[in-house]
Amino acid sequence: MNYKININGTTKEVDVEPGTPLLWVIRDALDLTGTKFGCGVASCGACTVHVDGNPVRSCQTFIEDVGDQDVITIEGVNGKVANEVQKAWQQLDVVQCGYCQSGQIMSAIGLLSETPNPTDQDIDDYMSGNACRCATYQRIRAAIHLASKNLEG
Amino acid sequence: MNIKSSRRDFLKGSLATGAMLVIGLNSDGVFAAGTADATLNPFVKISGDGNLTVILKHIEMGQGTSTGLTTLVAEELDVEWDKVKTEFAPADVGKYANLMMGMQGTGGSTSIANSYLQYRKAGAAARDVLVRAAASKWGISPSEVTIENGRLKAGNKSAHFGEVIAEAAKLTPPAEPILKKNSDFKLIGNRKIHRKDHISKTNGTAIFALDVKIPGMVYAVILHKPQFGAKLKNFDASEAKSIKGFIDAKALPTNEGVAIYANSTWNALKARDAITADWDLSAAEMRSSDQMFNDASALLDNPTYAVRGDRETVRKANMEAAQKLEVEFRLPFLAHAPMEPQNCVIEPTKTGVIVHDGCQMPTLVQQMVADILGLKTENVLVNTVYAGGSFGRRANPTSDYVTEAAMAFSLLGGKTPVKLVWSREDDIHAGYFRPLAVHKVSVGLDNQGAIVGWDHRIASKSIMKGTFLEAMAVQNGIDNSSTEGCADTGYEIPDMSVGLSDFITPVTALWWRSVGHSVTGIVMEVTMDMAAKAAGEDPVDFRLKLLPGNTPAQKRMANVLKMAADKADWKKPLPAGWGRGIAVHESFGSFVAEVVEISTNGDDIKIERVVCVVDCGLIINPDVVTAQIESGVGYGLGAAMRNQISFTDGVIDQSNFPDYEPLRIADIGKIDVYQVKSDEAPSGIGEPGVPPSGPALINAIADATGKRVTYLPLSENGISFV
Missing domain, CATH: 1.10.150.120 ([2Fe-2S]-binding domain)
Structure with a gap:
């Protein structure tokens, strides 16, 4: 399924299944590898990214819930x-x-x-x-x- | 990762075109200079623009070796630190062996110890040919040429390295290049130089194996056996077929798991959840932890191996002793749980494969993969990348996750790049744990409180038996990794006997940061504390009497102990409800003493401060040494506080961080690290911070509460941490 995602200031399209954690969208579909996989159960924080400015565990954030919010990873963080x-x-x-x-x-x-x-x-x-x-x-x-x-x- | 350029660079390796000066060992093992295509194994490369690259024969898994090895070369060459680049060496045992292991590998806290002179000589050999080349270019004597900030200088003449490399490559450095005097060091011992990886690891650009992506790559996960010793009977993947992106599932030829392939990591993990399997448990471990501990304990009635002393003499001495102390310790299996779960990528080439791995033992991995794929070893290339921690786990005798990847690659036809990814659950369940250990210690004290006998019996699973390391590490049946730090203790104990029995289980065992010392440090130092209490003596004074300074090791051990007591204000009274404990241990040639200070609120304990003193010989990077002690302290404390791998009917009770809870930021207060100034040969630093931390905490708890814990973890004894 195709989703639009606002990632590091640009809008990209990705083809992933509903229920795919944002972590794996970022890493496998968008090739942004600075965000890490550590536990998959929101217990270690290695996958932390910003969604609309707030730190979230991307392994427990699902692609369909991201919508048009702004996702920022370590590669795109600035200010x-x-x-x-x-x-x-x-x-x-x-x-x-x-x-x-x-x-x-x-x-x-x-x-x-x-x-x-x-x-x-x-x-x-x-x-x-x-x-x-x-x-x-x-x-x-x-x-x-x-x-x-x-x-x- | 920009795969295309990185692959190109990797394949190019030392065959890079363009002007290049290479300093490496020739076939006689002597440092020589040459151009890029010379048949040297490079340690130092200097390009036409004068830039220096240091080739690292050791992996960087956090311990700071990439910084340390680079410092050694840069020191001899007087280059600007920030401009020096690093590159991991390819797999080649003839060229990049760990001189203390005889194979290419990183472990045993040996990276700096075995490389100290080798890497300095490489830098000094480069300096020699560069200086002579510049002298010849300028028509002056080499003695007139100096190097400042990476530039060759003589009077008003100046050149960067690149300007003389063509000439330098034709020269032969002396067999024993002249090394700097310690008093001339600018980088060695300099606290202000930064780690080589401090920028790439703060902006997301550092590349770990999990970050490697090859065009056309598929993702593989393994459905692992549920119990140690279990064998796959059959599996059913029909449900997985409805998962989009699922490619295939195939039984591993070892029958220890099923390889599941998909077009993404997530789809592979989802497919795994949909696959069921039947297992043959006839040879599987079915015991629960209590049973395993009881079985191990029972082995100690009659230890199989006499490791030290005569047990009967010691028992007799203890029988006549005024006071006798009998203690049993039970230490659980522990997982290493590095932050980066094990993974690697196998990429096909025209003649073989490239293994992209945070590779701790490159030549072992090369051999294992070559055997599985039926390739010549030289056609298996290893691209070493950063490892997200290891603590021993990535180096194991069967290269478990790499061989799984090779099998998965082969099962898929051997033409498609495969990335094998372990989940955290795989990591917690896959074994190669710090082995379970039971120690029984009987100590006799005379009426003056002096030790008259120390009978020590150990039951543990041997790490080395049955591996290729057995011949080296096991003598007369005794696995040194079960007894190190005990049978060879630096304390002068008048009558000491040590016995050993091997606990047998299919649960696989491995070195876990500080190996045997992670167990013996706890047992020796907690027992020592109990003996001091029985003798009615201060724990520091009691220990110092057993360290009279008859050997250099005793002197160094006593020195760090005294310094730690001093820095921690040992004799100064603490507030009510507080306690402190001390421990000292030698491991990997280094001596570390630690004082843990805690406050208590009922059964809640807070670690307020840890004071550490380390003597690891001459210090290359003081800040890295401090960081490694901080890290070792945290690793040891976290495990002692609440980590265990336990079993119920052969099945592991833990699965991920929520029930294998790592140390958290709120768990640990200030850690003060002090270093002993020393000109002794550099010794280990990655591991020696671990052994004293657990016992110092246990001793602090006894001091504050009177509660003496000898069955770990502490959390299983009604103790919680705030």
């Missing part, structure tokens, strides 16, 4: 908050294996868009759905604080 988050991640060398980090970054952008000056507790609450088996959590916390500081200044 002040996104830039500062990515810069902070680079400055503090947050990544290890890196596989979960697209999702971490998409969530962190969501957090800072809602809460520009998060406390450690705010960060822990918001980021708890994003698992990192390399346990880069301490640096994720530090990078979010750094991005927050740079956005203020």
Whole structure:
């Protein structure tokens, strides 16, 4: 079945079955591979993308529910908050294996868009759905604080 | 991934045209210089525009090796760090062997340890020929030529590397190139240089195997056996035929699963749900976890192998001891659960295939795939890409997911590119777990609180027996990976006996980040804490008495222990309800001590702070070392807190992250890492952070609550974490 999807600022057409998770539309049909598959049950956050500006788990978001909402992936994310988050991640060398980090970054952008000056507790609450088996959590916390500081200044 | 260009680059490999200086080992194993088509195995490539590429014989799975190996070459060449590129080496054991393994592979925390001199020499050999080529071009002595920020200089003359590579390629570097003095290091030991992958992994451009797409590729998933030892009788795919995109389903020749093909990952997963299968369970594991633990425990009445000491002498000493401590530990099977589920792509070529894989053992994979497909090994090329974590899982003696992919590729006719994808459920169910272990420890103490005897019995499934590594890792029936960190403990224990029995089960076992040390670190350090308490002594002081400094290892172990106590304000009283625990362990040549500080609220525990001290010899990248300790601490704590693979009637109880819950950001407070300055040879860093973390937490819980847990995970003991 053909669906139109607004992805990273352009409208594309994809031929997938109803019930296909947005994750697999993005990865297999649109060839945008920065968004990762980790669990398929919205338990790890590796597949986090923005739908109309809000972080969602794309493995549990279905193509027919996306409609004309704007889907943004790690490849298309931009703006002040996104830039500062990515810069902070680079400055503090947050990544290890890196596989979960697209999702971490998409969530962190969501957090800072809602809460520009998060406390450690705010960060822990918001980021708890994003698992990192390399346990880069301490640096994720530090990078979010750094991005927050740079956005203020 | 831009497949076309990446494939072209890959196939081109070292045969790239255009001006190129290559520094690599010649057939005599000596560093030599040459042009692109020289028969050298390149470690260093310099192109006509002067750009430097370091060839990585080790995989990057997060542990920072791509940064470390590159640092070693860049240091000797004085190049600008940000401009150096990296490339993974092809599979070639003759050229890219791990010098500590004798095969091409990454593991055992050996990447830097085995490459330290080799990669520095490669850089120094390149420097030698570049400097001499520049000197000859300028008609001056090589001693007048220097390199600054990647440019050759002499007085007012200056050139980039590319300008002299043609001349440099004709020169022969000395057999032992002159290396920099440690005091001249600019990059080695520099905390400010960034990881080589810090940008590509923050903008979605880093390529993992799951990101590889080949034109015409089909997607395969496997319906795996429901129990270890089960064999496929038959399957019914009729329901799958109504799923759009479903292509076919075929039994694997091993009868351990069914390969299901579709035009997308999702359609393949849906088709799998629609397929039913009958299994022969006559040789299958049918026990539940309690039974397995009891069976393993029963093996310890009479251990099969005497690993260390004379048990009768120790038992006698313990019988006469003033105090006796008897402890049983039960540690569960554990899955590695790397973030990227196992997957790979098999792409046909004119003469064979390319395996696109986050490949931890390239030459093993090459051999396995060649055998399955009936190809010459040289016609199986391995394109190594980033691995989304491994913790040991991707390196296994049967290359399980790669061989599945090769079988699936072959069953489909061997002409169509196949991407094999595991779901998280496959990963949790597929085995190669950290083996279940039962330890029984009896410690005798005299009336002064000194240890007089330590009888230690271990039952665990052998990781190495029955694999190609058996000859190397098993001696007199004893699998070193079951006893390491115990039988060879650095503590000076007057009378110690260690016995071992192999627990037999079809459940497959594998090295899990820090291997045997992940078990023995817990057992040794929790027992040590209990012994200190029995002796009425401070846990640090008690340990230090057993580390009198008679060997260099004892000195280093005592040093990190003392430093950790100092940095953690060990003797300073904590608020009410708080506790702290300490542990120290040597693994992979490195010494790590950790102090875990917790607060409690009833049975709820919060990890407030972890203080770590690491001595891993000379440090190449201090920030990577810190990151690896942070990572090891998190990996070890998360597992001790709530991870287990358990069985009910032979079937695994867990299936995905909701019931194999990984450590979360809210679980862990601050981790402070301190490093010992050292000029000793660099030793491991990817794993040594793991062993002390679990016992330090267990000891902290005992300190705060008086509750002593020896059956893991902690969550099975009425303890929850907030």
